[in-house]
Structures are given as C-alpha cells and as structure tokens.
Amino acid sequence: MAEGRAPRAGADGKKFERRRRAAAAMAEEAPEDGAVRTLPSLRRLSRALPFGRSHGRLTVPALCSQEKADPQKTAFVLRKAWTLYSVTPLYGFRRARLRDYARLLGAFIAAEKQKGLAVEVGVELDIKVALSSLADIRGSELDQAALLVQLSSRSRSSSRNSEDKPVWLGWFCSVFGDELSESVPEHFTCLPLFLSHGAESYTALVGSWFQKTFDCCFRRLAISPLNLSWMVAMWAGCKLDRAASAVELVFSVPRLAQPLDISYAIHPEDAKALWDTVQKTPGEITHEEVDVFMDCLYAHFHRHFKIHLSAAKLVKISTAIASAQCDGIVKVRPLGAGCSNAGQIKQLYLKVSWFFCMISYKELLNPQF
Amino acid sequence: MDETVAEYIRRTVLKIPKDEIKMMLQKWGFLSEAQLQTLNFHQIKDNISQEVVQLCEENSADIKQAAVLDIIYNHIYQNKRMWSVYQMKKSGEELEYFDITDFKKKFKRRLRSALKNVTITFKEYEDNAIWIRVAWGTPHKKPNQYKPSYVVYHSQTPYVFISSSLLKSTLPLLCQALIVASNYHDIREMELRSHSLNSLKDIVFKRYSQNFQTCTPKPLQGGNVEPENADIRIVEENRSEKERIHRLNQEVFGSGPQPILEFAQYRLETMFKSDPKMEVLDKKEPFRCLVKFSSPHLLESLKSLAPAGMADAPLSPLLTCIPHKARNYFKIREKKGLYPESFVSP
Secondary structure: OOOOOOOOOOHHHHHHHHHHHHHHHHOOOOOOOOOOOOOOOHHHHHHHOOOOOOOOEEEOOOOOOOOOOOHHHHHHHEOOEEEEEEEOOEEOOOHHHHHHHHHHHHHHHHHHHHOOOOOOOOOOEEEEEEEEEEOOOOOOOOOOOEEEEEEEEEEOOOOOOOOOEEEEEEEEEOOOOHHHHHOOOOOEEOOOEEEEEEOHHHHHHHHHHHHHHHOOOEEEOOOOHHHHHHHHHHHHOOOOOOOOOOEEEEEEEOOOOOOEEEEEEEOHHHHHHHHHHHOOOOOEEEHHHHHHHHHHHHHHHHHHHOEOHHHOEEEEEEOOOEEEEOOOEEEEOOOOOOOOOHHHHHHHHHHHHHHHHHHHHHHHHOOOO | OOHHHHHHHHHHHHHOOHHHHHHHHHHHOOOOHHHHHOOOOOOOHHHHHHHHHHHHHHOOOOHHHHHHHHHHHHHHOHHHOOEEEEEEEOOOOOOOOOOHHHHHHHHHHHHHHHOOOEEEEEEEOOOOEEEEEEEEOOOOOOOEEEEEEEEEEEOOOOEEEEEOOOOOOHHHHHHHHHHHHHOOOEEEEEEEEEOOHHHHHHHHOOOOOOOOOOOOOOOOOOOOOOOOOOOOOOOOOOHHHHHHHHHHHHHHHOOOOOOOOOEEEEEEEEOOOOOHHHOOOOOOOOEEEEEEEEOOOHHHHHHOOOOOOOEOOOOOHHHHOHHHHOOOEEEEEEOOOOOOOOEEOO
C-alpha cells in the first residue's frame, strides 16, 4: 500500500483539490493583472502563526511605547458590543483621500436608500459619513494606523443646527500584522480586522461599498472554543488593581432533547492564582499551559457535578478585561479609575486587539471554501 | 370612571391575545352577556380595548374590579412571572379551622395599618388556592397598579408562592401580613424559584413521581432489546453500559415526568484539589465559583446527560437532590472530617 498524499475521490476529495488549486493561485503574484489581486507567499506566513497543534507557543508581543497615549481617542472602543469581521487587504486605498471616500460613501448610502433599501422606515434621515485615522491603535510603526468610519444622522425636520447623532461605528485595524504586511505587494493596505457597532443594515451598506471600491472581502469572524480558551487563559492572568469581575465561561449542550447552558464563573483572584501556578514563563503562553488550565477547571467541575465539561461547547467567555462569544461578538471593558497607568491600560487593550487580529489572519490564510 | 382606571383596563385588555379576550371577559363577569354581545371581536385589539373601556364606563368600574381582571390574566399566564416559594411555621399548636373571611380581614387590616395606600384584591380558585394581588403606594402616592405583587396561598398547606413586584421593601410587609392572617408565627424563603408555578407546587407538595424502589421496572431483556437490528452482525458493544446508565437514571429521577425548573445555581466554596503530578494550585483557601445551569426544562436535561455520554452515571447528588430538597439555589462548602470528598449544603 503506497503511502502518499493523493487527493481522495468523492466530495472530500473535490474540496481538497479546489483548495489546493486556489492556494496555488493565491501564491502567484500578478500585480499587472487587474482581475486577480493576490496575496503572495501564504505558505511562509501560515508557518508563523501559533494556533495549530504543532505550533504551541504564543509570545505576547512587547508593544512599542508611545508617549502620547491619549485615552480619549480610544475610549470609543469601550463598553460597546463589537461584531468582528476578517477583511482581505484593500487595493488602492490612500490615506490622503479620506475626505473623498467619506463623500462617496455618503452618496452611496443616500442612493441605496432612495432605491428603497431604507434603513429606517418613516423617519427622514440624512446620513453623514466621517472617516478618520487613529494612529494610536496599532502595534508597531510597521502597522497601518486604524481607520474609523462613523455614520451620524441629522434629522431633516429640525431646522436649527442640531447635533449629529451617531448611529453606527466601524473600525479597521492591524496590530502586529508585520508578517502579513511585509509580504503584501504595493497598492495593498493591510487592515485585517473590522469591528462594527450598530444596525446590521448599515454594516451591510458600508461593507458592500468597501468591497466594491477596494476589491476586498469581508467575512464574519467566528471564534472557536480553542481560541476562547486561549483568551480566558491570557486574560485571567492579568493583574488588575481594582475589584475585577468574575472569570466566566459559558458552555452550551445543544443536542439534548432539552438544551442546557452552563455558566461557570470563578472568582478573579482564584482564577489568577491558578493561572499563575500554571504559566511557567511570563510573557509567554504555551498550548500545554492553556490545556492544563482548562483541564483544572474541568476537573474541579467534574468533582462536584460528574459532568464532563470538556464535551460541551465553550460558547462565551468573560473576564474583567474583555468578553467574547463564538459568533464573533466582543466587548472591551473599561479598567476604571483604579488603574492609574494610562499607558498600561492601553497596552492591555492593544493586546486584546492583537489577539483578535491574529484570529483574523488565520481565517484569511485558511479560508473555508 | 377614573381615567387611571380606564387606562389600566385598556392596557390589561391589550395584553390579552385577541382570541382569548372574550373568554377572559366572560370569566371576569363584570360586563353582562348582553354587553359582551355588542363587542366586535374581529377588529384590531386597540379598538376592542377602547370599546371594553366604554362598556366599563357604563358600569362605573372602579379599581377593585379592574384588579380582578388582572388576577384572571395572571392566573392564566402565570408562567410569565417568576415565583419564589416561602414556608410558614406554626409554633406547635393544632391546625385551626381555616376561615377565609377571617383570613382576608386580618390580611387587609395588617397591611393597611402599615401602609395606607394599597390595593388588595382576592380571588379563590378550585384547588384551594387563594390568589392575592397587592398594588403598592406610598404615604403620598396612590398605588402603582402596574407593578403589583401576587401571592398564591394554599390554605391547607404552609406554603406560599410569591411573585413579588420590583419593590424589595414591600416583601417584609407582605410576609408579615401573611403570617398574621394565617395564624402562623414565622415565614422563611425557600431557595426555590421558577417560572412554572405548577412545577413548584409539584415539588413542595411532592406531587411528582419519586424514585420509589418498590416498583421493579420491567427487565430490559424481555422488552425491546432488539430495536431495528435485523442484521445480527451488528452488535452493540456497550449495551450493558447503556442499560446500567438507564437503570441508574430511573432510580435517581424516577420514571414519571419531572417538574419544570429553568435553572439551578450553586455557589461553590470548596477546595481546589488537583493531581499532584500537575504541580498546580494548592491553596488553603477555597476556590470560589458560581455555577448556573439553565434550560427550558432543567431536570429532563440533566437526566439526559448521562445517556448522551456527557456525564457519569449516577449523576452527582448535588443535581439529583433538587426536587427532594425543594431548592434550586445552593451553597456548597467542604465537609470537614471523615469524608473529604463529600459536600455539605447548608
């Protein structure tokens, strides 16, 4: 019996073949060919990412110190539920043209509404669009600065100069996407993570405009139970000055006749104490350590209830820093006045964004056809 | 008719599903059959409720009658509310004969002596259940009819089911009035809560099927041991394990339908014990956790965990004791002494 990697026949085999061909096509550079915008050297990149079983080590990067850390600029991130998307690199995007883009996007939205795809029935609203760069939100100088898109409404009926009411927010970012950015050819801008807050209809409008204008692709980001357990391990160990909220894991057992949800919340000090004894090297997390941490929690649970939590699906995690759900909805919590160091807070939030960016990169490199 | 009463009646009718309005108005009995005939039940609910209000105006309805309609609605839709269970204690005397008139009088008197502005309404149902609705006000404000408390008292038992309004301060007053009126001397809250009032009653009145071991279940060998396996080459390797799990489940849960609970909550303050090889946490203080199980039908869900392979059989007594102990809120601490592995629930 010959050992080999011949593609199997049947439905699986077809998928495998298609994927192989697509990956090969993506590996070719064709900057002159308008029809094919590609990402070269995918294979080199995928080896660098640590989430497979074979790459068990994750080093939390040291963020560049930025003296002028202005918490006001990034305050908009806090306390909102963000929906995550992975975005392929934008072609032909120019920072200098932000005002033009805002105008074009505004016109696009107005046109779509006139076509009858009204986002709000019965209320006449003018949607104003604002695009801005956020230099603060990036990991290193090599990263693209984040891009913020704001939609606000001004009711036509009010005659005086009323304030614009924000109706929708979205932002693109790249945190430590060095490897990805380096291998991206000219004319491409790499901002692999998109976060939106607001009505789904606006997200669809903005997304389709970006897709048409910059030939990119948005895809809803799902967060796997594996990634969720990494997050819990990473964030449970963070030192916080003030009274933190519990470390909560929510499991779902859907396939029973009567579905069951299990919420397992641990006192933050006790969770941190456990993680501290598991983690061997500060600043570095290995797959084994995450496994041990999770196994400890599962074992403690089993001792009491005789239920195998490892067989249930981890669907949501929540810590004092941030919470995340398997359907790609996340929330970043304010660390509060107790945390005196603004720079430290910012480091923490950037680490959170960095982790989501990593998940996005992985999605981009292993697209599910 | 007072406009607040009119508005309250209008809103109460709006809550009722359209095809049940006629039935509820009939149960209410405040409008005559002739008046009900004049109502057009095929128009939109907004219009129906307006017409009902007009008829009530003709009959000069006051808040007392409106409150009865509200009780009727909440009796039928009792599962929309969250109910807590309370148990009253006697000081050891004989059970006195229960006089409903005496009860109502004492209840009203006790509440009114503490708070002038309250609306108190009673309605009796067949199964010896007395429904009490209390709308709360302040010394300066009329009662808020939209946030009342409901009490269900079965006079032959020491149990009271309360669906309290959001005003926490009213609970002690309510409890006081209840024990005074029913001639008990103390009342305590049981750690038992659910939306399904009937299930709560099933649990405290022990009306669900318990795991009596006198009943020998039919041996599985005789019954359907060969379901659809016509092919004798297919053998179920772990059939005996499946049967063992099934048997243990029956013993623990009983074979009848389980009372419907939606959640169970455990506050764990036990020690974290690990495999010494793992070299992890070995603190002397408890590992504090809060575990909450939720399901549309929790006990059925737990019962199906072991057969699904998600749990060991028998399931932990912490879970299976819920109906017997009549509680779904627990605080678990480490039991000191002989049995370090077992738990105490205070």
